[in-house]
Amino acid sequence: DAGITQSPRHKVTETGTPVTLRCHQTENHRYMYWYRQDPGHGLRLIHYSYGVKDTDKGEVSDGYSVSRSKTEDFLLTLESATSSQTSVYFCAIAAGRGRAGTDTQYFGPGTRLTVL
Amino acid sequence: DQQVKQNSPSLSVQEGRISILNCDYTNSMFDYFLWYKKYPAEGPTFLISISSIKDKNEDGRFTVFLNKSAKHLSLHIVPSQPGDSAVYFCAASHTSGTYKYIFGTGTRLKVLA
Numbered sequence: 203d204a205g206i207t208q209s210p211r212h213k214v215t216e217t218g219t220p221v222t223l224r225c226h227q228t229e230n231h232r233y234m235y236w237y238r239q240d241p242g243h244g245l246r247l248i249h250y251s252y253g254v255k256d257t258d259k260g261e262v263s264d265g266y267s268v269s270r271s272k273t274e275d276f277l278l279t280l281e282s283a284t285s286s287q288t289s290v291y292f293c294a295i296a297a298g299r300g301r302a303g304t305d306t307q308y309f310g311p312g313t314r315l316t317v318l
Numbered sequence: 319d320q321q322v323k324q325n326s327p328s329l330s331v332q333e334g335r336i337s338i339l340n341c342d343y344t345n346s347m348f349d350y351f352l353w354y355k356k357y358p359a360e361g362p363t364f365l366i367s368i369s370s371i372k373d374k375n376e377d378g379r380f381t382v383f384l385n386k387s388a389k390h391l392s393l394h395i396v397p398s399q400p401g402d403s404a405v406y407f408c409a410a411s412h413t414s415g416t417y418k419y420i421f422g423t424g425t426r427l428k429v430l431a
Binding site for chain 1: 324327350352354359360361362363364367369407409411413417418419420421422423424
């Protein structure tokens with residue numbers, strides 16, 4: 203257990219509504235990530251953070267924004283949800299102690315989001 | 319452009335036999351590779367990794383082989399057990415300054431008892 207929680211775990215919403223997913227960690231890890239998992243696409247990086255207020259885009263960032271005002275929390279916001287954003291969303295953390303890209307990532311349990 | 323590819327979406331193996339999962343990559347900058355295992359309704363968990371300075375890394379029943387010239391890696395599970403039934407993702411990164419990881423599309427392994 204890497205001390206990662208995601209909330210909510212399930213959410214059903216309607217097209218056009220804003221949605222915020224929360225990732226919370228208790229390990230003080232520097233790096234936090236948001237991925238989405240879709241059939242045939244695997245895990246795709248949406249955004250990641252390398253410190254408080256420091257974020258960068260991943261492969262599929264359009265339609266998503268993130269914020270990290272505290273080390274322990276990384277929020278993913280869908281400003282206006284669309285049906286194409288129906289997916290399972292995973293948060294991950296990494297300590298960032300080793301060489302770049304060599305840290306083990308620990309994943310949260312996931313949030314299943316359905317946009318009707 | 320899929321930089322990390324797992325061309326077999328699924329694989330079935332008899333219990334006790336070897337499972338071989340394959341992964342190909344296109345970006346020659348990648349120099350660190352990881353395998354993750356994922357059960358339904360859970361997040362992926364780290365399995366094993368390999369640096370490009372090696373061509374093999376072993377951990378118990380799991381061995382990862384890296385062929386840099388072919389830009390190919392494989393995960394061998396010997397002997398396969400029913401509890402190994404899961405989706406396996408390979409991931410790649412380059413250690414020259416980024417902490418981003420690119421994942422493949424996953425292979426669903428089913429180990430038959």
